[in-house]
Amino acid sequence: MSNLFKFFTPQDKKFHPLFEQAGSNVLKISEALLAAVSTSDLAKRKEIFKEIERLEHVGDDITHSIFLELSKNFITPFDREDIHALASAVDDIADYIYGTSSRLDMYKMDEISDPIVKIAEILVEMCQDIDKAIKELRSFKNIRVxxxxxxxxxxGENQADYVFTMAVARLFEYETNAIELIKQKEVLQMIETATDKCEDAANVLESILVKNA
Known part of the structure; x- marks a missing residue:
């Protein structure tokens, strides 16, 4: 019966393209953050921070478009609450990546610690998987992906959590400058939360998979 319903349901031309744009955009913003924390060229880093801000605004526009389509369309490719939850989760990832970059810029953290770089690397891998999984939602032909x-x-979230925990422990053990400790901890918390939001997106994807596969 479910397959029969899918057969007669018009091919979605609204939500899937928007979600694919969102997945691509969140991957781009994660890659930009990694590029920013990996370079020692401060002028180049500043330019990347501007690009991250632009990409965050792009993500906001995509999310708004998804919510707008949700309010206008009765037939959706999967449950309305899952559409809302997935769009929100992907948008949150971009928000926390932008929050990380803006704090690095605002706090003038010229020296980027290894744990921040490591979590940024993990974040890119997680966003690659989100982008890949979202593309598969269009047909559900390869649910294993x-x-x-x-x-x-x-x-990845477990790895990032471990890196964060160890980094904060080292900060409290060795960092004697209280202001520097606060700045480092806040940036670590912000980027680690971005990985939490990736896990939130994965949870929604799993929910969609269970309901539609």
């Missing part, structure tokens, strides 16, 4: 991506995203 979505399932495997979700497993890797959950594993």
């Amino acid at each position: 979505i399932a495997d991506a979700c497993v890797r995203i959950n594993s």
Whole structure:
């Protein structure tokens, strides 16, 4: 019956393209953050921070478009609450990546610690999987791709959490400058939260998979 309903349901031309744009955009913004924290060229880093801000605004526009379509369309490719939850989760990732870059810029943190770079690397891998999984939502022909991506995203969040915990422990053990400690901890918290939001997106993807596969 479910397959019959899908057969007679018009091909979605609104939500899937928007979600694919959102997945591509969140991957771009994660890659930009990694580029920013990996370079020692401060002028180049400043330019990348501006690009991250632009990409965050692009993400906001895509999310707004998804919500607008949700309010106008009765027939949707999957549950309305899952559409809202996935759009919100992907938007949150971009928000926390932008929050990380804006704090690095605002706090004038010229020296980027290894844990921040490591979490940024993990974040890119997680966003690659989100982008890959979202593309598979269009047809559900290869559900293993979505399932495997979700497993890797959950594993990535665990890795990022471990890096964060160890980094904060070292800060409290060795950092004697209280202001520097606060700045470092806040940036670490911000970028680690971005990985939490990736896990939130993976949870929604798993929910969609269970309901539609």
